[in-house]
Amino acid sequence: MERRTFLQKGTLAGISALALGGAATSANAADTKPAAAGKTFNLDYAPHAGMFKNSAGDDFLDQIRFMHDQGFRSIEDNGMLGRDTALQNKIGELLAKLNMRMGVFVIDGGDNWKISLTTGKKEFLDLFLKTCERSVELAKRVNAKWATVVPGFFERKLPIGVQTGNVIDALRRGAEILEKGGLTMVLEPLSDTPDLFLRNSDQTYMICRAVNSPSCKILFDIYHMQKNEGQLITNINLCWDEIAYIQIGDNPGRKEPGTGEINYKNIFKHLHTKGYKGVMGMEHGNALPGKEGELALIKAYRDADNFLG
Template sequence: MERREFIKGTGSALGLAGLMASGVGSAESVPNASLSYQYQLNYAPHLGMFKHLAGDDPIDQLNFMADMGFKAFEDNEMKSRSLDLQKKMAETLRMREMTMGVFVCHKIHWHKPSLSSGDADYREAFLSEVRESVEVAKRLNARWMTVVPGHVDLRQDMGYQTANVIEALNYASDILEPHDMTMVLEPLNFRNHPGLFLTKIAQAYQICKAVDSPSCKILFDVYHQQIQEGNIIPNIDRAWDEIAYFQIGDNPGRNEPTSGEINYLNIFKHIHQKGFKGILGMEHGNAGEGSEGELAVIKAYQESDRF
């Protein structure tokens, strides 16, 4: 069943607040609710975020996101999905006028040196995966793909490791530039991902400046950077010309805005005032469970977008 049919209708008097108070328990509980909202920024949910309200089918979930007013979508696992599903999702995104956000373009080695090591065989395997990702991106009309350089190499000075990463990303940029595609480098925090090479925005900024390509930019994940270094808005300003993508998650908990300590209302307002037209990926869990938790996510984004 098309989930958008649940949301269409005559505009029930039961709005979002009323639905939350009523304790909805399934997608069928939301047939005529007028929940859609016109967001000022391009927030991108992921599969599973609204599975109780939309059902398990990925296409139904995409339609539900569109019905809720979301204009973008991201999927870290897109590359591993079947060709048939990729094509169906691409067609749905096209029909619903949604923009595809990031997917992870290569296998990330969490616990051993990778691009930082300078190993030629690993670098070539990485570049082969970038080439494969170009075809996935074409299929989804996607422009961005996530890159995580991997673990730090304790046997090498940080300067040599940085040079190794820059060299690999130069080769990758040569692959992506003809297709107008961009890899976005994601610094990750020490608590969730100890021992990684790339952890701070200034470090990513240095690397992007050295690569000097429109195909190598920064993914600014606010959750990771709140833990790693804080200073969110000043770092956004300082690295602005190299930031191509944002991801969202509150701290503690890595759930929706308003569930933790981060003032997302101010951050979103600042990003909007700077004229950002890209995507802000909703890479987080839901603080609450079931349908009520999913409705709380929608409510949190509506509240955080009112500036």
């Protein structure tokens, strides 16, 4: 057996022992503590559908039960709006039974990934408002409080100020609907493509201030903001009054904390110190495949969440 293969297998075996309740062995041999499986975390991390399918099976309800058993107390599901009503009701009932919170789903009528709200055209506004109405009804079924909004792509035929004004007008109309349903849209600046209109935290802050509604706030996705602007803690502080939701993903790779360059333990400690009580969406993939990868992911969160000692 090659030395590299031997070390990889040994590492995965150690991770499995930790997650199943055995003694935890960190990279520092002197730092050995009991396993924390089932214990709640200091912050409210929210896995998503499929993240633990190898451990819990394909049924999303079984995955939620597994998440709860591992100490997670929230979930998020970008595609919840597209699930059938019967399953939405079952998810809502299970979350209530387990005393878990529903994180974000995405308000998307089909226009999020094209030129849309920046144009000011009635056809895009009407679909957005109709989707907001559907989202309020969904939120009642699963007791959701937050929903992601992406205003679409730049309309490069228009000046940026006009595009911004069009987006603000649309979001004000949407916020009127969401306020009545107790749902907050969280605007997410993204790094996926430079064609996206919403790209930076300060831009999003400005728009939230202009919309001036408790139902229009910022989703600060740490992965995207590391790629687009850096200075994570500084920008979190600058935008703090408008931030209602946080998402996680290390960079590069968009996997769990500890797989990239971001010092998540420091960021989590900073958020905890500031008194953040919201959901921390785990919007990333698993660095390793199979059950071993899922157990490694849980261990990564236990490690990053260990910021009080």
